[in-house]
Amino acid sequence: MKTSPIADKNPVSLYQTAFGLAVFTIVYNLLEGLVSTYFGVQDESLALFGFGADSFIEVISGLGIAHMVLRIRRNPQSPRDPFERTALKVTGFAFYALVITLVTTSLYNIWTGHRPLTTVVGIVISVISIAVMWALVAWKRRVGRRLDSEPILADANCTLVCIYMSVILLASSGIFELTGFAYADSIGSLGLAYFAFREGRECFEKANSEKYCGCD
Template sequence: MMDNKNLYKIAFGLAVFTIVYNIAEGLISTYLGFEDESLVLFGFGSDSFIEVISGFGIAHMIVRIQNYPHSKRDDFERTALRITGSAFYILVFGLVITSIYNIWTGHKPLTTFWGVVISIISILIMWILVVWKRSVGKQLNSVPILADANCTLVCVYMSIILLVSSGIYELFGIPYIDSIGTLGLSYFAFKEGQECFEKAKSDKNCCCD
């Protein structure tokens, strides 16, 4: 059984890894989504960039609760949450409008192959992060870290939406499935935005609890 100091180091390391991974995922997904004209992949990558902002708030939170276990959410975290929430709402607006436009014009992606590949990788990595964060959170008996693990699970759900929509289009070429998948991503992004503003107003850890 590890001591708390090492467990917090692991928790912080997981937060940093999440940030770095989301930057890489965002760059690759938005580039390939733009090149392949796949809105769902482009939207998925854009969401990853927003998760980076959230990740900095999580890393800061871990340092705070390590040094001051009974402290409440500070101004840095609340500001990060508001910025993240606003970014999610802007993303949702852009994705919904573009999805409707694509459906109206009958636009189809050139391919969704990379959406399938990226989603499978993301599901595996995010699930490992969920399990690892839960393990650390339970050992520390830390509600905030456990809440973060539950929120990371939302990333798994979004990856599944990317996998399903990209896989169906790649296999069957069904019209509008890319746009429908994008609307599915928009739903989760909207819920995440709501959650960010609720967390910024209170000391609740996560609406995913």
């Protein structure tokens, strides 16, 4: 029976793969954040701008994940260290700040009837993000199962939230582009705020315990 390339790797190679996936996630989120916030401002789309801001916050989270992989490679049973806890708290505060910004601006846009100029870029970015994040979830899960690593499997489950947020961006952008429904962008922004709040709350829960993720 033919085995997968990952199944044939030893633990050292698997940890290298896990670290490489963490670094890729950081770089991808950084690029996604730059493109999304730029076009979010240009197209006056709050949902796209908020999605980009979330990507920047995920960069901070990703630094903690990369550090975590290096830590558990040295000692799989080691507890979460101060660097990871600090990264989680900073990430949590950033998510809460994003929630306040998105909710406040969304309600204002609904009140004034603000409409984005276009949401085409939001559709394109969300489709790309769904594809990339889905592949990352699958790959991280395969590595996590091979290593029997709860932290890596938890990270894979938490990456699912990025897919959910991408789906919200796709739905709100698509609805506006197809129907011209004025409040689609603002409602999508409130949906992003909901998941950002959940992520922020979970960051503080993890920072104050040995819990890895409740996303599953």
